[in-house]
Amino acid sequence: MTKPDTDLIIAGGGLAGATLALAVARMVPSLRVTVVEAFPLSPDALPESYQPSYDARSTALAWGSRLIFEELGLWHRLAEHATPIHHIHVSDRGHFGATRLHASEHGQEALGYVADNRWMGLCLMRELLETNVQWQAPAEVTDMTPMPEGVRVQLTSDDNGTRELTARCLVVADGGRSGLREKLGFQPSHHSYGQNALIANISTSDNHGFTAFERFTDAGPMALLPHGSPSCAGHQSALVWTLNDEALAEVLELPDTDKCRRLQERFGWRLGRFTRIGSCHHYPLTLTTVDEPVRPGVALVGNAAHALHPVAGQGFNLALRGLMTLVEQFRLATEQGKSIGDLDVLRRYQARHRQDWQQTVRFSDSLVRVFGQSMPPITAARDAGLVGLDLLPGAKRWFARKAMGLGGRRAVISRPGRLNRGGTRHE
Template identity: 75%
Template sequence: MTPVETDLIIAGGGLAGASLALAVSRLVPELRVTVVENHPLAPDAAPDDYQPSYDARSTALAWGSRLIFEQLGLWPALSEHATPIRHIHVSDRGRFGATRLHAEDHRQDALGYVADNRWMGLCLVAALRETPVRWLAPAEVRGLVPAPTGVAVTVRREGRDQVVTGRCLVVADGGRSGLRETLGFRTRTEDYGQNALIANVSTSEPHRFTAYERFDESGPMALLPHGSPTRAGHQSALVWTLDDRNLAEVLALPDDDKCRRLQERFGWRLGRFTRIGACSHYPLKLVTVDEPVRPGVALIGNAAHALHPVAGQGFNLALRGLMTLVEQFRRAVDQGRDIGELSVLAAYQRQHRQDWLKTVYFSDSLIRLFGPAPAPLAGARDAGLVGLDLLPPAKRWFVRQAMGLGGRRPFFGNAGRTGREVYHDDR
């Protein structure tokens, strides 16, 4: 196959990789972008053809992520099927502690949104088809060697190897693809000893655009409003934390018994659980990479870090991180520097690491605080929830973390035309 020359190579065309490709095309249009994706692009897949599926997997989008997608011109399309979260209810099962957050108290339309992954993917691909971004799909990155202009990547495509040369490779294909390990990046893993069971459920009472975070001795459970963006329906997206034994028991139950077990854990705030859809599950681990950049290579998204889903911050953290990377690309191009220089990628890592540390601490501390605990500590945390509900400064801080506004985020003005950045510092 004929070698391909480009500037930026993105390994992975999922939500993170496609968002990065769109951000670069919008904000650093001088760069040629090539996406290498394992799965073929369906030629007939378009947002106009989208029909929501009951069993569709979804992602929680923080308010800060909405602001980023607005900057990229994607939010008008995404919002057509994004269910707003206008209220958040946090409670400790069997105890008095609880706190309630309301978007209207903070002069916002919503605290966040819930969108189907497939819908987000369709909107991203539709937007990318209007850009010069090149897609190699189905294809797979097999290896990398240094090259005079940056990196030379071996891509397996149609049963043959093809060389793609560029100035930088960004690994955005998730934490389980193996490319990260193939390239020699070392990870650190902390196993929570739990699993996340994911499913969509229906309840007899409408969700009223409320997200519930429920803690007990077994771990957290989240129910996120799902379905119509304008009508408070009866469907919610479930994230249920279970240890290995309880996971096996629940998966073996018929659906009616799954609903009864779920009712025991969650309670009756949404009435009776009437339906549970197809269940998927995965082990919960905190995965980090000590040095996620090197000359010509950077990791983003789950390839760089995987979080517990308790606070719904995984994709939102990834989105803020890739925008920080795009900010450094913009600066490098303006200054006549190579986007693959270690100093450029290290600047991205330094900025993103502060956000990462805050987000990991926020998510991890919730797991440890609301895990199994002796009675005095359990009583203290319940008092803390009540205090959070009563103390405006503490509540504002908590809301900003939940909305993805707790760290410094880059915002671009007319970067695609002027090369100038506009910053909004939310610290």
């Protein structure tokens, strides 16, 4: 193939796609990157100041994800509106079992953080404006044809119709709902949990004390994450509430006061009285994995490769670790004079990320399955397990590392002044 139009095309400019673009620009600056995003970009997307909305959707960032964003030079921006999680409280409704994690016990500033998706997007865009990353927006990748040493990608937009770009590699980062993954021939495996996640922000009479609550109930797990000010423990939390179809339909029809009352019944009084609930969003809960997420010239990342139950807040954090693993393989390939779309390059990414995503999927899925059982022997065993986590330092340390996103294998990009995986410094 003659010199392609660009080296890397990223289909999707959301959090995963934009983070990948920034990581490549920072770590492998010789590569030309083009991001294709369905939503238009405008100057309004980058306001001079950020005013958080009560109804903003948010994402839980593990401590390991903070380390990644520090590596990308982005954390100093994100931290301005990232609420720290100092404590995690895990409990089983109606049973004695509980465990508590504290950042101070592990020598950390925080176990994780909660940040608005819009704020994260703004921070990424501001950083990307300082790079040579090119954008095609609004546009969508609608098809791809393999070619020797690369791919030919078809773009469709309302303004310019259909046109083509050639590249060394296409990375699909547009989530699992666009249909591009299936159109390119990837075969995802789906397991429905028969439940839905209701997402909303809530206010309580007691402040959250920078505590994240993971509450398992007979109707499914629920989580409340501290939200709002990064420096003052406030009264707002981000809610993830698991409901079956019938219960979801019933809750959505209730006035806000009755929603709060129903939530109070399920969660309890650890945060006092529920006083307000914001706009409710919901989506069906499905475990989705793609066993072979790479082909010559193409790789899937983020939710396009694996979508998890939100019970442990691991989805985006797993995606971040995968992105950094992929960028490390791009860096090595470039140093060795290989094409970044070479199947051997992409398979090395797959092999290095596989153990992490398999362990994370098993961890999240097992929590849902174990705490979804109501038989007395199982409830007794899991309650004993929660108490054991509180009493056994080794088990608690393992659980804390999982919660902090430090249990997976992740390459640290070698560049001047940074540490490689072996711990030696490159000057």
